[in-house]
Amino acid sequence: MTPGVERMGSIDPRLAGARLMLSRVKAVVPVMSAKGGVGKTLVAVLTALHAARMGRRVGLLDLDVTSPSAHIALGVDPRRLQPEERDGVVPPEVAGVRFMTVAFYTWDKPTPLRGHAVDDAIREVLAVTNWGELDLLVVDTPPGLRDEALDTLEYLPGPRVLAVATPSRLARVGVERLLAILEEQGVDRYLVENMATGPGSLEELAERYKARYLGRIRYDPGVEDALGSPEKLLATEMARDTEQIARKLLEQLGL
Amino acid sequence: MTPGVERMGSIDPRLAGARLMLSRVKAVVPVMSAKGGVGKTLVAVLTALHAARMGRRVGLLDLDVTSPSAHIALGVDPRRLQPEERDGVVPPEVAGVRFMTVAFYTWDKPTPLRGHAVDDAIREVLAVTNWGELDLLVVDTPPGLRDEALDTLEYLPGPRVLAVATPSRLARVGVERLLAILEEQGVDRYLVENMATGPGSLEELAERYKARYLGRIRYDPGVEDALGSPEKLLATEMARDTEQIARKLLEQLGL
Numbered sequence: 001m002t003p004g005v006e007r008m009g010s011i012d013p014r015l016a017g018a019r020l021m022l023s024r025v026k027a028v029v030p031v032m033s034a035k036g037g038v039g040k041t042l043v044a045v046l047t048a049l050h051a052a053r054m055g056r057r058v059g060l061l062d063l064d065v066t067s068p069s070a071h072i073a074l075g076v077d078p079r080r081l082q083p084e085e086r087d088g089v090v091p092p093e094v095a096g097v098r099f100m101t102v103a104f105y106t107w108d109k110p111t112p113l114r115g116h117a118v119d120d121a122i123r124e125v126l127a128v129t130n131w132g133e134l135d136l137l138v139v140d141t142p143p144g145l146r147d148e149a150l151d152t153l154e155y156l157p158g159p160r161v162l163a164v165a166t167p168s169r170l171a172r173v174g175v176e177r178l179l180a181i182l183e184e185q186g187v188d189r190y191l192v193e194n195m196a197t198g199p200g201s202l203e204e205l206a207e208r209y210k211a212r213y214l215g216r217i218r219y220d221p222g223v224e225d226a227l228g229s230p231e232k233l234l235a236t237e238m239a240r241d242t243e244q245i246a247r248k249l250l251e252q253l254g255l
Numbered sequence: 256m257t258p259g260v261e262r263m264g265s266i267d268p269r270l271a272g273a274r275l276m277l278s279r280v281k282a283v284v285p286v287m288s289a290k291g292g293v294g295k296t297l298v299a300v301l302t303a304l305h306a307a308r309m310g311r312r313v314g315l316l317d318l319d320v321t322s323p324s325a326h327i328a329l330g331v332d333p334r335r336l337q338p339e340e341r342d343g344v345v346p347p348e349v350a351g352v353r354f355m356t357v358a359f360y361t362w363d364k365p366t367p368l369r370g371h372a373v374d375d376a377i378r379e380v381l382a383v384t385n386w387g388e389l390d391l392l393v394v395d396t397p398p399g400l401r402d403e404a405l406d407t408l409e410y411l412p413g414p415r416v417l418a419v420a421t422p423s424r425l426a427r428v429g430v431e432r433l434l435a436i437l438e439e440q441g442v443d444r445y446l447v448e449n450m451a452t453g454p455g456s457l458e459e460l461a462e463r464y465k466a467r468y469l470g471r472i473r474y475d476p477g478v479e480d481a482l483g484s485p486e487k488l489l490a491t492e493m494a495r496d497t498e499q500i501a502r503k504l505l506e507q508l509g510l
Binding site (some may be wrong): 034035036037038041042066067069072073118143144145146166168169170171173174197221224227228 | 289290291292293296297321322324327328373398399400401421423424425426428429452476479482483
């Protein structure tokens with residue numbers, strides 16, 4: 001994929017700044033979905049928590065400006081825990097993960113989000129966050145195949161996308177579209193099947209679009225009660241399934 | 256709410272055309288959600304099917320350009336069933352419901368959707384569709400609080416929004432935001448709780464934002480197997496719960 005800074009016409013110095021801030025990150029993994037409500041955020045959060053537990057230096061960045069919620073899953077109150085400034089903004093550490101979210105800046109504003117404002121918030125957060133050295137940066141992105149999701153791909157260096165999808169028939173067209181776009185853009189891609197109920201059914205789809213299939217996560221209604229506590233989240237059935245996925249992902253990334 | 260045509264600056268004659276096409280529709284009900292994956296489409300489809308069964312003249316318009324799927328729920332193949340032209344485009348009738356979808360025009364294109372293209376497709380469909388006389392037009396809208404969802408509100412005359420939300424804590428902030436925006440814009444609003452598991456919990460939220468709470472729809476995994484057939488859909492548990500909602504909605508709308 002052509003680096004984003006050039007493709008965007010180099011008019012925004014923040015994009016060059018973002019590259020610099022991410023220069024000591026070994027692997028950037030945007031977690032994407034063609035549709036909301038497929039559990040993208042929880043997959044992102046659990047993958048980050050697991051990788052940290054496995055001894056990697058991990059960051060988690062919530063760029064889902066449309067509905068930032070990783071902080072809710074982690075039990076972080078954006079009004080109390082604020083990042084400190086030191087050569088940029090240093091993300092606070094939560095359960096061993098350096099955590100940054102657009103919610104630190106946008107919390108409680110009941111405003112509609114116009115296109116340019118969304119893009120602006122994303123560029124801003126990318127430009128100011130000082131990640132330091134990381135093995136893995138997991139990025140929760142806005143759902144859907146819209147500007148803000150696709151632009152994110154251009155702003156991040158060498159993205160390796162973890163696509164999350166459910167086997168629901170209503171969502172199938174969207175998943176195909178996401179994988180087709182990633183293939184067309186030549187972006188490395190992995191597919192995780194979430195809220196799986198019957199036998200796995202997206203594996204064949206992954207194959208068709210040359211995405212590496214990392215496995216299934218079974219539907220776990222118990223996860224709702226674990227929200228707000230990394231420890232409780234890691235004790236859910238969903239976490240057990242996600243642990244295998246995190247392991248495979250690290251292996252694939254050579255970390 | 257100020258009529259959309261004026262607010263948009265009257266530059267697009269299609270918006271005036273849309274008003275004309277909708278002038279013999281008694282009530283326009285956009286079905287909205289702050290987040291995808293909450294079952295918005297199925298609520299829209301079932302509400303339309305029920306209202307038609309109850310003897311009303313009903314239209315269903317799928318404007319969810321990001322992921323049109325009402326046709327999948329109804330079992331309509333957009334490549335085979337195409338609307339005919341007669342003073343505009345006349346929607347084909349499916350299970351007693353006049354059905355129109357952006358999928359008639361966008362099917363199978365694996366292209367990313369840029370902001371203006373989305374808005375353009377919505378305006379086009381609104382301007383060309385000849386609904387004739389209707390009691391109720393149910394509109395499935397793009398999820399989220401982005402331009403295309405909010406603009407839809409401005410393009411439709413006298414919208415009465417049916418907001419769909421799940422009790423999930425990760426989604427709660429979004430629901431509040433949606434209701435706050437609707438309240439601020441002075442739009443009539445109803446709230447339906449979908450995928451309810453425990454005891455109802457969004458009723459108090461509806462009250463706070465002066466939205467009329469129409470009830471809960473229990474989580475029904477069986478609905479997946481009923482996709483593609485209006486008859487099967489109407490036989491699900493979800494349909495039983497939605498029937499009460501449709502009844503209350505018609506009552507509220509004086510239809």
